[in-house]
Amino acid sequence: MKEQYVCSFLISLIGEDWIFFFLLGLFMGLTSWAMELGIIMLQKGQKWIYGRLDSNGFLQYLGWVGYSVALIMFSAGFTQIVSPQAAGSGISEMKTILRGVLLKEYLTFRTFVAKVISLAFALGSGMPLAAHSLNVFMYMYYCMLNESRYREMLAAACAVGVGCVLAAPVGGVLFSIEVTFTFFAVRSYWRGFFSVTIAAFFFRVLAVWYKDEETVTALFRTHFQVDFPFDLKEIPAFAFLGIISGFGGALFVYLNRRIAQFIKKQKLFNTFLMKKCLVYPVMVTFLISSLLFPSGFGQFMAGELTQNEALVTLLDNRTWTKDGIAEEFDYIGNARVWMHPQVTVFGTLALFTIMRFWMCALAITMPVPYGAFMPVLVIGAGLGRLVGECMAFWFPDGIHTGHAIYPIVPGGYAVVGAAALSGAVSHSFSTVVMVLELTGQISHLLPALIAVVLANLVAQSLQPSIYDSIIKIKK
Amino acid sequence: MKEQYVCSFLISLIGEDWIFFFLLGLFMGLTSWAMELGIIMLQKGQKWIYGRLDSNGFLQYLGWVGYSVALIMFSAGFTQIVSPQAAGSGISEMKTILRGVLLKEYLTFRTFVAKVISLAFALGSGMPLAAHSLNVFMYMYYCMLNESRYREMLAAACAVGVGCVLAAPVGGVLFSIEVTFTFFAVRSYWRGFFSVTIAAFFFRVLAVWYKDEETVTALFRTHFQVDFPFDLKEIPAFAFLGIISGFGGALFVYLNRRIAQFIKKQKLFNTFLMKKCLVYPVMVTFLISSLLFPSGFGQFMAGELTQNEALVTLLDNRTWTKDGIAEEFDYIGNARVWMHPQVTVFGTLALFTIMRFWMCALAITMPVPYGAFMPVLVIGAGLGRLVGECMAFWFPDGIHTGHAIYPIVPGGYAVVGAAALSGAVSHSFSTVVMVLELTGQISHLLPALIAVVLANLVAQSLQPSIYDSIIKIKK
Numbered sequence: 006m007k008e009q010y011v012c013s014f015l016i017s018l019i020g021e022d023w024i025f026f027f028l029l030g031l032f033m034g035l036t037s038w039a040m041e042l043g044i045i046m047l048q049k050g051q052k053w054i055y056g057r058l059d060s061n062g063f064l065q066y067l068g069w070v071g072y073s074v075a076l077i078m079f080s081a082g083f084t085q086i087v088s089p090q091a092a093g094s095g096i097s098e099m100k101t102i103l104r105g106v107l108l109k110e111y112l113t114f115r116t117f118v119a120k121v122i123s124l125a126f127a128l129g130s131g132m133p134l135a136a137h138s139l140n141v142f143m144y145m146y147y148c149m150l151n152e153s154r155y156r157e158m159l160a161a162a163c164a165v166g167v168g169c170v171l172a173a174p175v176g177g178v179l180f181s182i183e184v185t186f187t188f189f190a191v192r193s194y195w196r197g198f199f200s201v202t203i204a205a206f207f208f209r210v211l212a213v214w215y216k217d218e219e220t221v222t223a224l225f226r227t228h229f230q231v232d233f234p235f236d237l238k239e240i241p242a243f244a245f246l247g248i249i250s251g252f253g254g255a256l257f258v259y260l261n262r263r264i265a266q267f268i269k270k271q272k273l274f275n276t277f278l279m280k281k282c283l284v285y286p287v288m289v290t291f292l293i294s295s296l297l298f299p300s301g302f303g304q305f306m307a308g309e310l311t312q313n314e315a316l317v318t319l320l321d322n323r324t325w326t327k328d329g330i331a332e333e334f335d336y337i338g339n340a341r342v343w344m345h346p347q348v349t350v351f352g353t354l355a356l357f358t359i360m361r362f363w364m365c366a367l368a369i370t371m372p373v374p375y376g377a378f379m380p381v382l383v384i385g386a387g388l389g390r391l392v393g394e395c396m397a398f399w400f401p402d403g404i405h406t407g408h409a410i411y412p413i414v415p416g417g418y419a420v421v422g423a424a425a426l427s428g429a430v431s432h433s434f435s436t437v438v439m440v441l442e443l444t445g446q447i448s449h450l451l452p453a454l455i456a457v458v459l460a461n462l463v464a465q466s467l468q469p470s471i472y473d474s475i476i477k478i479k480k
Numbered sequence: 481m482k483e484q485y486v487c488s489f490l491i492s493l494i495g496e497d498w499i500f501f502f503l504l505g506l507f508m509g510l511t512s513w514a515m516e517l518g519i520i521m522l523q524k525g526q527k528w529i530y531g532r533l534d535s536n537g538f539l540q541y542l543g544w545v546g547y548s549v550a551l552i553m554f555s556a557g558f559t560q561i562v563s564p565q566a567a568g569s570g571i572s573e574m575k576t577i578l579r580g581v582l583l584k585e586y587l588t589f590r591t592f593v594a595k596v597i598s599l600a601f602a603l604g605s606g607m608p609l610a611a612h613s614l615n616v617f618m619y620m621y622y623c624m625l626n627e628s629r630y631r632e633m634l635a636a637a638c639a640v641g642v643g644c645v646l647a648a649p650v651g652g653v654l655f656s657i658e659v660t661f662t663f664f665a666v667r668s669y670w671r672g673f674f675s676v677t678i679a680a681f682f683f684r685v686l687a688v689w690y691k692d693e694e695t696v697t698a699l700f701r702t703h704f705q706v707d708f709p710f711d712l713k714e715i716p717a718f719a720f721l722g723i724i725s726g727f728g729g730a731l732f733v734y735l736n737r738r739i740a741q742f743i744k745k746q747k748l749f750n751t752f753l754m755k756k757c758l759v760y761p762v763m764v765t766f767l768i769s770s771l772l773f774p775s776g777f778g779q780f781m782a783g784e785l786t787q788n789e790a791l792v793t794l795l796d797n798r799t800w801t802k803d804g805i806a807e808e809f810d811y812i813g814n815a816r817v818w819m820h821p822q823v824t825v826f827g828t829l830a831l832f833t834i835m836r837f838w839m840c841a842l843a844i845t846m847p848v849p850y851g852a853f854m855p856v857l858v859i860g861a862g863l864g865r866l867v868g869e870c871m872a873f874w875f876p877d878g879i880h881t882g883h884a885i886y887p888i889v890p891g892g893y894a895v896v897g898a899a900a901l902s903g904a905v906s907h908s909f910s911t912v913v914m915v916l917e918l919t920g921q922i923s924h925l926l927p928a929l930i931a932v933v934l935a936n937l938v939a940q941s942l943q944p945s946i947y948d949s950i951i952k953i954k955k
Contacts, residue, residue, distance in 0.1 A: 174925070174926075174929055175912060175913055175925070175929065179654070183669060194658060194909055195909065195933070195936060195937075195940070198909045198929070198932075198933055198936075199933050199937075202926075202929045202930055202933050205926060205929070206715075206926065206930065209926065210712060237685060240681075434669055434670065434673045437650060438650055438913065441922060442922060442925065445922050445923065446922065447916060447917060447920050447921065447922045448920065450649070450650070450917065451649075451677075451680060451681065451684065454649055454650065454673070454677045454680070455677055455681065457673075458670070458673055458674050458677050461670060461673075462670075462674075465670070
């Protein structure tokens, strides 16, 4: 009896799955980290050009927009030439495969290479796109190599793809299950958790070594007070945020589908597109990039910030206004761009949210590889921050009735908004876990949960999820 | 088209499910809170008697043990008379029902009443048992009332049961899915999340109102440093903790099954039990309670602490020893009982872990309603703390090589140990989320994830989960 135990234990230790997932996790951690480095360098390039051409406004504009357009052109062109299937988010394809359609031509090494290169350039261009599709795909590709049981392994595949990039391992596993599966075999859980842990570990270890960080902490760490993160009387405000996020999420999906269908229907436009496949992405990039130009309209909507920078500032634990006037304290670095002398903080936040909203819905119709999750998260954070700043304006001394004064924390609203809007767009609840992992603080769990549940109730009754919507469009 | 949307939205808002789950969540929040109050009062009663009989050691012992025995006798007797099916954890029954066996005689109002009353007394007795089974059952009962689609609703049922008591809503949903389902329909997710949110909200609101707490925070809030929670070089220690937790978890399941089978096999003993069903629980309670007696052997293993008190002290963010000698700083309240002049902190922690380990495995063979999750969590925290204190002893200045000195945080090891051992016993990964929710800090996510994955790898290859094991025994 005992020998049998020892035997089965040893087999499970050195079994194929174990080593397979270890290597996959390791590989994913390494690749994500390398990708991240490349993207950050490309994003810095645009800022560097912008800074160097300071003397001439028009040249500066040309440099800013030209850089984005060039990168997107390269990205779209490379995708088109090497493997047109590489375009799009990986999750819709994943869903299709899980429903029984084996997209063999999709899971090839060609597509893999196209994804890696194109994605890096598309993200480097500063468009509101994000990175999780690549990893999903890569993982799927490796699962295909091990074809005999690739279906079993897709759970792990998707989990690592999402979890690794966002540095949110648990949230990644849960999110991937929610967005791709209809029925989920609980016994596959361990595969996901195992590989995601390995991947997250190596990803973070590399970050520590490379950046000389002291140790592994959350990606977008917040510093909210933990003793009194929010008052119970603020719950209606969080619930309200959840409901408008729900409507916002549905609107996002609707808008994206209408844009995509509009382009499909325009016959003249479409035949033109067939011949010159680069025209559409160039047009879109030109429009978005022009609006984001920091010395132009971009100054009213924090256009110079990359998505990650914007998210960090939105999660700031201080209130930006007092009685409607921008506070005068030392803004660490990037937060300063939200304070525009003509437009108040409310104006920049509202513009940021609204403009990025349609920009993102437009950008993900481009034929390049992309992920839609992160941009939506950032937009949600903007929306939440706006509600939070309004709350802080209406209740400058907080709404706690006891002796101590606890001011409203608009950053907490940003966390809740991010979870709610991304949850509404993707029809998933695990964004709660993901956002809490990203910020490294769990203090706003209850409001986030309430907002995400309400946002899902609203969004699910109005529109399909963004991934289902994309599948519909492609049909 | 739009009218259709509005219509379907309104229906989804006022639809049966929505209101049903709202009311269930509300009811569960209220009942859990009332139960908690009752249990705390009963537990205080034992301490009060112990304090009053201070003058006479023997009388004190009689009072301490007698109190436990009386409560367990009442609990077991009440269960036996009103509904013998009420005994045991709810999760094994849940699994059985989900596998297609409809335990109709189990899901009755009689059993429900028996569960409520017996559980309160069993937990009040100070035995290493916990409370989640009641809620699972209650929920199941209500699902049965709505019989036509009760299967769909079991997801929500189990989620609320676990999540509510532990004040860990997300972890509760995930844990319940892992331990009860084989295949899970993702579309049922929202039910679980929705009711658990409602329940958690009301449970916490009541706690704030009743206890005059300032606002809703984590149940066992930790205060670890967030800037540098752990060093990367500590990861092997966390991994080691995970592996021994895995073996510990398997041993726990094995021990519990052997005890249960031993009792079943003893024919003489068994016929005796049949006639006097109270003899066995009284014997077990007498043994455990005698060992826990605070002036006797209990002083070496923190016997006077209830489980919740013990967990709070184990998660303390300070190191208890310096160079192996107990630190002299002001111990807030309960932490002082770990410092025994004859036995070092290492001794009390080791004794606590080992003694509670077999006590818990023994206690859950009693024919009373119980939950095994919380006691195992506390034992895991003790094991983790022991490893952590050893690490702090071996590396008094931490193992960080930079300029700053970051001492080892043994409380972090307690968190990781709690997640790993409970994960190993129940074969689930979501204990990570649950423990982080309980402590309100997410800083130890990565070590906890690594430890839980390793613990699961080991435990799953050696033994079935405790719930499957109980099902096997009952067959």
